Amino acid sequence: MxxxxxxxxxxxxxxxxxxxxxxxxxxxxxxxxxxxxxxxxxxxxxxxxxxxxxxxxxxxxxxxxxxxxxxxxxxxxxxxxxxxxxxxxxxxxxxxxxxxxxxxxxxxxxxxxxxxxxxxxxxxxxxxxxxxxxxxxxxxxxxxxxxxxxxxxxxxxxxxxxxxxxxxxxxxxxxxxxxxxxxxxxxxxxxxxxxxxxxxxxxxxxxxxxxxxxxxxxxxxxxxxxxxxxxxxxxxxxxxxxxxxxxxxxxxxxxxRGVNDRVQLAVAESIMQGRLREAAMRAGVTMVAPETVFLSHDTRIGEDVVIEPNVFFGLGVTVGAGAVIHANCHFEKAAIGEGAEVGPFARLRPGADLGAKTKVGNFCEVKNAKVETGAKINHLSYVGDAVVGAKANVGAGTITCNYDGFHKAKTIIGEGAFIGSNSALVAPVTIGSGAYVGSGSVVTDDVPDDALALGRGRQVVKEGWGKAFREANKKG
CATH class of the missing domain: 3.90.550.10 (Spore Coat Polysaccharide Biosynthesis Protein SpsA; Chain A)
Incomplete structure (x- = not known):
């Protein structure tokens, strides 16, 4: 006994x-x-x-x-x-x-x-x-x-x-x-x-x-x-x-609690999310509206990170200390460096790797791309299969054209380069360090360091064309 x-x-x-x-x-x-x-x-x-x-x-x-x-x-x-x-x-x-x-x-x-x-x-x-x-x-x-x-x-x-x-x-x-x-x-x-x-x-x-x-x-x-x-x-x-x-x-x-149906599964999810949020906040993370932030079991977030409402962390996401995550973002298998700023309304897809003090702004999507220290992708851009060098600036509406229907190709943007708004970079292509790409350009060839690339049609102005067009249509 x-x-x-x-x-x-x-x-x-x-x-x-x-x-x-x-x-x-x-x-x-x-x-x-x-x-x-x-x-x-x-x-x-x-x-x-x-x-x-x-x-x-x-x-x-x-x-x-x-x-x-x-x-x-x-x-x-x-x-x-x-x-x-x-x-x-x-x-x-x-x-x-x-x-x-x-x-x-x-x-x-x-x-x-x-x-x-x-x-x-x-x-x-x-x-x-x-x-x-x-x-x-x-x-x-x-x-x-x-x-x-x-x-x-x-x-x-x-x-x-x-x-x-x-x-x-x-x-x-x-x-x-x-x-x-x-x-x-x-x-x-x-x-x-x-x-x-x-x-x-x-x-x-x-x-x-x-x-x-x-x-x-x-x-x-x-x-x-x-x-x-x-x-x-x-x-x-x-x-x-x-x-x-x-x-x-x-x-x-x-x-x-056991889980036997979808309702109980949702209850378990809610309880687990509460645990994950609590653990993150106790570890030094600020959540403005915790109930609107959704974490994965493997999410890792550093101290002094601020997360605004309505942010979803999929699997495999890490966030470095001091980063700011603005509202309405979606991340999956991505790394966000120390002091980086992301969003609002940004999407980081698998392979996105943001260095320290980088910025990815509103309505931007980054996929399988390394964005190096201090680089900025501020507005309305898609950057995929790329390297963006330190302190480079990617203007609004820029697209890295990485897919030809069969294969993916890489875009390299050098350190300190400036990409003008509404540009299309057709991969494979390299933009040299310190180079400029004029707004509205379609770039298909490599650009040397410190050069200016213009890949658009020359502007033509026809005086009075608008008035003549309207009058011709009124007679019809």
Whole structure:
């Protein structure tokens, strides 16, 4: 018998947003020498999503729900990850291996309940881990610190540590039955008595096992219940029957929200956006209207950045310290240098790389282009597949003509060059350092350093032509 009997309910610890994988030393220390396995259940059909895409591959803040759970497990310090997928779900298996190349993937051939799903990873459990944590791929908001607390509970003597929450509305949830300081059982709603249904402490599904007893308890679970399935929750009563200690941990209800349809997916997105915004602002970012700024899970923003309303950060965006992002911008796979100024109404597409103190202004689009220190692209321009040298000025309406219908070509604008408004630079072409391009030019040949290029028709003025034209048309 386990001699340590922890209290029945341990309240959540305030560890902050858990963005970026940083955890307090006091959470890391107890499990530093323990080997942990995370089993992520990803075999659900997800029919309520009404989608050709598997439920767990739907994204929250630009990362699949499965990806969020994998990342949380890794940030919690587990040594190995096993992912259980449904039959024929090679797409989910591929995503699991992409996210965690060392993961082991198992198939639950028949859907006979959560305990049956966990046992699909029997081979991994049998490898002798100190603790085994069971997670769900459709619960993407779980924090690394919560997984840490579950592992710590096992390290401190619990054979089973189950995660629960105080439900605003407990209808439909399994109830956590606590008696005289012990977690006695988790009763599914359909199997609960009337007294048990009045309990508001509900099962979140996530559970940690002492690795020494995990297979023993899982193999003992039967299917004598209303659904005829093997419930993972029955591990609690099996452990109690053997005299092992059990523990209920409590998380915030929002953290353990499952996602079963598009409405719940939108709720999860909203919660995740709130976390990301909070983490950014606490790290020194000013957001004028935070609720209108949308971040991706991998967005990185430096100190003293100011972000005005209605800005969308797609995947792979970094913003250097002191930059100013004006309203109504859209970024994806782009880098913005320190002290740069972008927008309003600017779009940075993949490969846009803005150096320090650059400026990309209103209604400009930059794609696969390096804009070097101090360069300016102020108004109504498209710059793609290009290099814009330091302190160059690209006038309003300038276009780098980079595509001929088959191939992309590059435009190079030298340091200190000045491109007049409404110019078309037909790639491949190089504008030399200090060179000028006259407004309205179509430039098809290289321009030497410090030269002036004019690529437009000579202006012709015909005196009185307008008056004669109008009179001729009046007679008609």
């Amino acid at each position: 386990n001699e340590i009997v922890p209290p029945a309910v341990a309240k959540p610890t305030d560890t902050g947003p858990d963005i970026g994988g940083e955890l307090a030393d006091e959470l890391l220390a107890p499990i530093a020498t323990r080997r942990g396995l995370a089993i992520i259940l990803a075999a659900g059909e997800g029919t309520r999503m009404k989608s050709a895409t598997p439920k767990v591959l739907h994204a929250v803040a630009g990362l699949s729900m499965l990806g969020h759970v994998v990342k949380a497990a890794e940030d919690a310090g587990v040594d190995a990850i096993a992912v259980v997928v449904g039959p024929g779900r090679e797409d989910v298996a591929r995503e699991a291996l992409r996210l965690a190349p060392g993961a082991r993937v198992y198939v639950q051939e028949q859907r006979l309940g959560t305990a049956h799903a966990v046992l699909a990873a029997r081979e991994a459990i049998a490898d002798g881990f100190d603790d085994v944590v069971v997670l769900f791929a459709d619960t993407p908001l779980v924090r690394p610190s919560t997984i840490q607390r579950m592992r710590n509970a096992v390290g401190e003597g619990a054979s089973v540590a189950a995660l629960g929450f105080e439900a605003r509305d407990p209808t439909g949830y399994g109830r956590m039955v606590v008696d005289e300081g012990s977690l006695v059982a988790i009763r599914e709603h359909k199997d609960a008595s009337e007294d048990e249904r009045r309990i508001t402490l509900c099962n979140a599904g996530l559970m940690a096992f002492d690795g020494r007893h995990a297979l023993e308890l899982l193999d003992a679970i039967g299917s004598d219940n209303a659904q005829g399935e093997f419930y993972l929750t029955d591990a609690v009563s099996e452990a109690r029957g053997r005299g092992y200690a059990t523990l209920a941990l409590v998380a915030d209800e929002d953290e353990v």
